[in-house]
Amino acid sequence: MDLTQLLNGIALGSLLMILSSGLAMIYGLRGVTNFAHGALYMAGAYIAYSVAQQVSFWAALIAAPLVLAALGAVLELVFFRRLQHRNHIEVGLVTFGLAMIIERVIVIIWGERTLSVDAPPGLTGTTSVLGSDYPSYRLLVIGIALALAVGLVYWLRKSRVGLHIRAASHDVETSAILGINVDRVSLLVVCIGAALAGLAGTLAAPYVSVHPAMGVAILIQVLIVVVIGGAGSIGGAMLAGMALGILQTVGAIWAPSLSVLIPYAALVVVLLWRPQGLAGKRA
Amino acid sequence: MTDNLTGAPELTITPGGSDSQTRLGTIARHRHWLVGGGIIAVITLLGLAVPYLVSSKFNMGLVLDGVILAFLALSIGFLARHLGLISLGHTAFFGGAAYTVGIGIGRWSMTPTVAFVVAVVVGTLLALIMGVLVVRSTGMTFLMLTLALGQALYQFSTQRIAIPWTGAHDGLQIDLSGGTFLGLTQKSMMNAALFWPVAWVLLMVCALWLWITGRSRFGTVLEGIRENEERMRFSGFNTDLPRLIAFVVSGCVASIGGALFALNAAYVSPELLSFTKAGDALTAAIVGGLGVLAGPIFGAIVYVLAQSRFNTSGNLHLYTGIALVLVLMFLPGGILGSLEKWVRGRLSRRRQATPPSTSEPSSPEDQS
Numbered sequence: 043m044d045l046t047q048l049l050n051g052i053a054l055g056s057l058l059m060i061l062s063s064g065l066a067m068i069y070g071l072r073g074v075t076n077f078a079h080g081a082l083y084m085a086g087a088y089i090a091y092s093v094a095q096q097v098s099f100w101a102a103l104i105a106a107p108l109v110l111a112a113l114g115a116v117l118e119l120v121f122f123r124r125l126q127h128r129n130h131i132e133v134g135l136v137t138f139g140l141a142m143i144i145e146r147v148i149v150i151i152w153g154e155r156t157l158s159v160d161a162p163p164g165l166t167g168t169t170s171v172l173g174s175d176y177p178s179y180r181l182l183v184i185g186i187a188l189a190l191a192v193g194l195v196y197w198l199r200k201s202r203v204g205l206h207i208r209a210a211s212h213d214v215e216t217s218a219i220l221g222i223n224v225d226r227v228s229l230l231v232v233c234i235g236a237a238l239a240g241l242a243g244t245l246a247a248p249y250v251s252v253h254p255a256m257g258v259a260i261l262i263q264v265l266i267v268v269v270i271g272g273a274g275s276i277g278g279a280m281l282a283g284m285a286l287g288i289l290q291t292v293g294a295i296w297a298p299s300l301s302v303l304i305p306y307a308a309l310v311v312v313l314l315w316r317p318q319g320l321a322g323k324r325a
Numbered sequence: 326m327t328d329n330l331t332g333a334p335e336l337t338i339t340p341g342g343s344d345s346q347t348r349l350g351t352i353a354r355h356r357h358w359l360v361g362g363g364i365i366a367v368i369t370l371l372g373l374a375v376p377y378l379v380s381s382k383f384n385m386g387l388v389l390d391g392v393i394l395a396f397l398a399l400s401i402g403f404l405a406r407h408l409g410l411i412s413l414g415h416t417a418f419f420g421g422a423a424y425t426v427g428i429g430i431g432r433w434s435m436t437p438t439v440a441f442v443v444a445v446v447v448g449t450l451l452a453l454i455m456g457v458l459v460v461r462s463t464g465m466t467f468l469m470l471t472l473a474l475g476q477a478l479y480q481f482s483t484q485r486i487a488i489p490w491t492g493a494h495d496g497l498q499i500d501l502s503g504g505t506f507l508g509l510t511q512k513s514m515m516n517a518a519l520f521w522p523v524a525w526v527l528l529m530v531c532a533l534w535l536w537i538t539g540r541s542r543f544g545t546v547l548e549g550i551r552e553n554e555e556r557m558r559f560s561g562f563n564t565d566l567p568r569l570i571a572f573v574v575s576g577c578v579a580s581i582g583g584a585l586f587a588l589n590a591a592y593v594s595p596e597l598l599s600f601t602k603a604g605d606a607l608t609a610a611i612v613g614g615l616g617v618l619a620g621p622i623f624g625a626i627v628y629v630l631a632q633s634r635f636n637t638s639g640n641l642h643l644y645t646g647i648a649l650v651l652v653l654m655f656l657p658g659g660i661l662g663s664l665e666k667w668v669r670g671r672l673s674r675r676r677q678a679t680p681p682s683t684s685e686p687s688s689p690e691d692q693s
Contacts, residue, residue, distance in 0.1 A: 075465045125654070131411055131464055135611065136653050142604065142646030150640070258600050262476045265469045299486035306477035313458055313470070 055287025056187030064235030070211030080261025086243025114236025272319025391626035396582020414471030422448035422583035436504030452576020496594030614659025
């Protein structure tokens, strides 16, 4: 197997990992699948395009997640918090509507054209990895994603806030009784989740094209990852995201036409074998 | 958990034994079937007059599009109302049936009538396959799974390997000149006014079928599962099989809509299987009202009419999204659902004002 292909798979897996961990965190806390996650990722990519043009890519890497975190705060304060006593499915459908709105607003602002973002100077070339040349920028994507994953898991496991987040994901009511401010934890989690989506969008911008359908395309993959990993399990989502990214890219060598179906096939297999997902608890 | 979304009334299961059932109750129940069936029959007859009332050809086409979308919305609404499950995968049955018509006529030179029947069978089989995979899940997981599996079919239809069958993004032209469908030639099928009676009567038959299913003992079992699956299991009911049957029934209704679409448009494209289509149908059903049988039908027609008014600058999905968010936040139950609640409120207030009458108790769950 080609090392380049494997690295491509890891790069795609890294993006899926960042996105699905955010989705899984929001799901764990609010019980809501955020169908606007793909739209947030798309917003991140478009904001990165503008900032990269005006200032630099590195500024975009900071700015896009910050803007998205603000958007996440709106999402939490206006929708999730006000609707928290409503049926979860209804709230999920609200995010479905929000996704439609955000995607259209993006097209109104930036237009329908496919945009491209240049990799930051110094990373446009290739680096030799174990003898094969590989685009340096993608190595950066992999590096940032892995660092982020390790950092996130460490933060969730070791910090006090992380403890609160894990407790609230496990059982919102009991944690509230025990004195955890669930609303504050939730605000933090939704902001982080949205910021991660923005970061994923920024990282993706230079290496996939920035276009109006990118949000929907990635959303479906991320949903599959979250279901396979076990709804609400952050670790499961991360592992499933990475595995699926690699499987899909490597599968493209053997069966180019069928590789897009790999995520769906994986979904069916996992469902039949373990309906609650790889790391999920039995409901 | 009360189900705001479907706006379904509180479930009341009356003891089923013949001892506890009064004769009056039996008559009232039979009367109910007659009244419901009568209302649907009258609406069907009234609907047949639509081509005479809508003069412009353009508007007639729109109303017909609305009715075809209504099949999809109706099938999604049925699952939501009786099981509390929201499906984003019904496009697979709708689009799958439409593609079957195209492939059946184009490749295997079936007549349109045969192709229609085969398409509905294929769509229903797809529903059975997807149903086996998804019925054990509920809530959010169900939503995600149906979306993912529905999109699998979309992805497949656009692949290079599928081009000989589906034409990928180019879609498939259907040559209908070879035969007739229920006596309609190709020209009549593509004429909205002439195709209308077929589509409308079939829609009403489906509505009647779903209504009877929902009102039957089977429907009561479904609602029991929706309210508390565990308790139903402990009471000795099999809960997976009824859910599967309901899923397949609703998939069959969606397939009928898809097959009709293909015959009328003589063209199928991956757009039929897309995420957007699933969103359109779901939005139509929610805006119309998931808790009322007529809600999704009403919603679909309103949706298509609104689409032609507001799609001037390609902002359709902006408005769709806004409508969906606003209805969900401020009008749970949809337009017809809220209307029904308002009327019911007025009636019960009036009943309280007058001394209690001796008339037979009206059923609290009349949803026709």
